[in-house]
Amino acid sequence: MESLNSFKIAQQQVEIAGRYLQVDEGVLEMLKQTKREVIVHFPVKMDDGRIRIFTGYRVVHSPARGPAKGGIRYHPDVDLDEVRALAMWMSWKTAVVNIPFGGAKGGVQCDVKAMSLKEVENMTRRFTWEIAPFIGPESDIPAPDVYTNPQVMSWIMDTYSILKGYSVPEVVTGKPIELGGSQGRFEATGKGVFITAAEAARHLGLSINGARVAIQGAGNVGGVAAQYFHSAGARVVAISDSKGGLYNPKGLDIPQALACKNQYQCFLTERVNAEEITNEELLELKCDFLVPSALGNQITAEKASKLDCRMVVEGANGPTTPDADAVLEDRGIFLVPDILANAGGVTVSYFEWVQNLQELLWSEEEVADRLQKIMCKAFAETLEISQKEKVHMRTAAYILGVGRVAKAVQLRGIYP
Ligand code: NAD
Numbered sequence: 555m556e557s558l559n560s561f562k563i564a565q566q567q568v569e570i571a572g573r574y575l576q577v578d579e580g581v582l583e584m585l586k587q588t589k590r591e592v593i594v595h596f597p598v599k600m601d602d603g604r605i606r607i608f609t610g611y612r613v614v615h616s617p618a619r620g621p622a623k624g625g626i627r628y629h630p631d632v633d634l635d636e637v638r639a640l641a642m643w644m645s646w647k648t649a650v651v652n653i654p655f656g657g658a659k660g661g662v663q664c665d666v667k668a669m670s671l672k673e674v675e676n677m678t679r680r681f682t683w684e685i686a687p688f689i690g691p692e693s694d695i696p697a698p699d700v701y702t703n704p705q706v707m708s709w710i711m712d713t714y715s716i717l718k719g720y721s722v723p724e725v726v727t728g729k730p731i732e733l734g735g736s737q738g739r740f741e742a743t744g745k746g747v748f749i750t751a752a753e754a755a756r757h758l759g760l761s762i763n764g765a766r767v768a769i770q771g772a773g774n775v776g777g778v779a780a781q782y783f784h785s786a787g788a789r790v791v792a793i794s795d796s797k798g799g800l801y802n803p804k805g806l807d808i809p810q811a812l813a814c815k816n817q818y819q820c821f822l823t824e825r826v827n828a829e830e831i832t833n834e835e836l837l838e839l840k841c842d843f844l845v846p847s848a849l850g851n852q853i854t855a856e857k858a859s860k861l862d863c864r865m866v867v868e869g870a871n872g873p874t875t876p877d878a879d880a881v882l883e884d885r886g887i888f889l890v891p892d893i894l895a896n897a898g899g900v901t902v903s904y905f906e907w908v909q910n911l912q913e914l915l916w917s918e919e920e921v922a923d924r925l926q927k928i929m930c931k932a933f934a935e936t937l938e939i940s941q942k943e944k945v946h947m948r949t950a951a952y953i954l955g956v957g958r959v960a961k962a963v964q965l966r967g968i969y970p
Pocket of ligand 1: 698699700701702743770771772773774775776794795796797833847848849850869870871896897899900
């Protein structure tokens, strides 16, 4: 039986990369662990007057290349091992796109869909207060992830600023533009997914125009990626959310489908020209690009043998298990791995942090231009390693990411 423990999977991936790197064994062991794990149990006053206790995490994997960076997830399945894995992946991701950050991640075990906005705000503010001694613009900078958004980032920024006694916009990224957010940050991850998919298509001699695309997840990553594919003339044949999805072999009207989801909080087949499809079925659709953009461990080895796509572009973090990776490789399905495909978000988060620190405002064009260059360079460097070492793109991205972090650790040395 395949292990679906994200942290074990993340550690296994480091071991694989280690086989291709000349790295001290002790350093590799160090990189297979996290640096700091903060667990907080905290009370929140709910709307009915009762006090509920929530559990939250903030984990730093490695600050070797710069301040730790990573999102905060609100989901009932959040646990320490998941946050550890996500923090580790952030270290490799920031290294793959070569921005001067380390890796971190956080989360609160909760079901925001069953909470009022006020309860989510109270929970966010108290969680921020609990982790405030450990975050900061020079040490660890949160951002949005699953079921957190620019509004949640505003509350984090406000609570942290109240504690400091002055405004500290640079403590968090993914803020609304009005609070020091960057142009292009909201679109950045989905756009980066599209940019790397287009680079992969160019490499394989595949045209985006008319290509079939299936996207699991319709949030910040999946929804935005769908819009970019649609605007480039691709046929987005399916898109889903946690309840299931829409399917039309001729291509969905993506702006209409997303407007429906926005208005009714779900997809309604009767409002758009589409059939209903389950998340399971979506993954098996015949398509050119399969873009998992929801949660982890969606493509297991068993599922991988049923995929009918030319390439998988991972909008989500950790959607494919290592056993599934081997199946994809055997089957010749091209892969744009998560630490490359979805690195656009952290890249523009870096731009946001730089602008905040310097009190500058970059134009949308400036952000777009820099993002395009960084994503294309990271894709080219990963592809080059993949061809040189004759390894799958995941291993190539790990060789690049782990290699850069290991180099930083070795240059800094072990204290004392
Ligand atoms: P989001 O909260 O905006 O959207 C999540 C989407 O996933 C929603 O459409 C939701 O309905 C769907 N979903 C939830 N459970 C599902 C299930 N069981 N099956 C199918 N769909 C389900 O979150 P997001 O920011 O778009 O994040 C999605 C993925 O992308 C996560 O893996 C996240 O770690 C990763 N990611 C996000 C960013 C970012 O900047 N937001 C950056 C890098 C990676």
